[in-house]
Amino acid sequence: MKQEILRLLKEEKGYVSGQALCDRFQVSRTAVWKAVRQLEEEGYVIEAVRNRGYRLTGCPDRLTEEELGAAIRGWAGRSICYREETESTNDLAKKLAAEGCPEGTLVTADYQSAGKGRRGRAWSSPKGEAVYMSLVLRPDLPPASASMVTLVGAMAVTAAVGRETGLSCQIKWPNDVVSGGRKVCGILTEMSAELDCIHYIVMGMGINTGQREFPEELREKATSLLLECGRPVNRCRLAAAVLEEFEGLYARFLEDGDLRGLAAEYNSRLAGLGREVRILDPAGAYTGVSRGIDEEGGLLVEMDGGDTRRVVSGEVSVRGLYGYV
Ligand code: BTN
Numbered sequence: 001m002k003q004e005i006l007r008l009l010k011e012e013k014g015y016v017s018g019q020a021l022c023d024r025f026q027v028s029r030t031a032v033w034k035a036v037r038q039l040e041e042e043g044y045v046i047e048a049v050r051n052r053g054y055r056l057t058g059c060p061d062r063l064t065e066e067e068l069g070a071a072i073r074g075w076a077g078r079s080i081c082y083r084e085e086t087e088s089t090n091d092l093a094k095k096l097a098a099e100g101c102p103e104g105t106l107v108t109a110d111y112q113s114a115g116k117g118r119r120g121r122a123w124s125s126p127k128g129e130a131v132y133m134s135l136v137l138r139p140d141l142p143p144a145s146a147s148m149v150t151l152v153g154a155m156a157v158t159a160a161v162g163r164e165t166g167l168s169c170q171i172k173w174p175n176d177v178v179s180g181g182r183k184v185c186g187i188l189t190e191m192s193a194e195l196d197c198i199h200y201i202v203m204g205m206g207i208n209t210g211q212r213e214f215p216e217e218l219r220e221k222a223t224s225l226l227l228e229c230g231r232p233v234n235r236c237r238l239a240a241a242v243l244e245e246f247e248g249l250y251a252r253f254l255e256d257g258d259l260r261g262l263a264a265e266y267n268s269r270l271a272g273l274g275r276e277v278r279i280l281d282p283a284g285a286y287t288g289v290s291r292g293i294d295e296e297g298g299l300l301v302e303m304d305g306g307d308t309r310r311v312v313s314g315e316v317s318v319r320g321l322y323g324y325v
Helices: 002-012 018-025 029-041 065-071 089-098 143-165 225-229 235-256 263-268
Strands: 045-049 053-058 079-083 105-109 130-137 170-172 176-179 182-193 198-208 276-280 286-293 299-302 308-311 317-320
Touching (some): 002 053, 018 053, 065 079, 089 182, 143 182, 263 286
Antiparallel strands (some): 130 198, 276 286, 286 299
């Protein structure tokens, strides 16, 4: 009934009388009042005026089915599983995917108690200050193509952040989204596959929207959209914009089966393009000039003497010569 009342208040815009709600749901005034109190506890602002009824004047910025679902028009996010708290949205999405949930299912959370980053690292996930979301995909592609999806995700985040904030972010190869030389978004893509077919991919994004400060160890490397653009960013609108941008880019990626149609756009956002970068390869670090990605997402690095090396994701990191980006 609580959700029904909310829907009615949203549709109505003006006041809805308490009696009308009682009649509609065949419940007492106390039951209506209790549902309204619950909505207020969730962050909805509801005016109650004697002889007029209830009026909705504010909605919380939460990535719930109710709020985010209303902002989504496409297939990505058509089914939303929201948790106020979960260990990791990627882990929950993988569980749902293994149980057979449809492509486009989105898991969101307000807080992750064990957020995961790439290479087994933890992902700092403070409550209410970021977007944590994981999208289930089921592409008909060979497993070797899965890593390219992450680059498509980074492009989508960059475009959506531009749309929602006006910031012009860059991509630090392969998939960190950076602003002012610091990271605002990380993407962790996980997959279940057989040798020749993908069962599912889970693409998890952590976008720092509202942090005013970061733990000591992240301070040099991380930033938030709030810090970058100086005003709060609505998480729901941003998440919906990311999903919408992703749908368009992903369709182009699937059409080609690789990044040939997107590489130029990706490279126009690539941090360090045409500059010297340091490749931190466990087999030995080296320096060269970044020439951008090829159609499979490998980074082309021109060495002294003119040879080109192709860097593939995995254990390798790329750094600018004077810092993280
Ligand atoms: C990175 O190391 O850059 C990747 C970070 C990915 C973090 C996101 S937050 C939502 C999803 N759930 C997780 O546990 N991780 C990803």
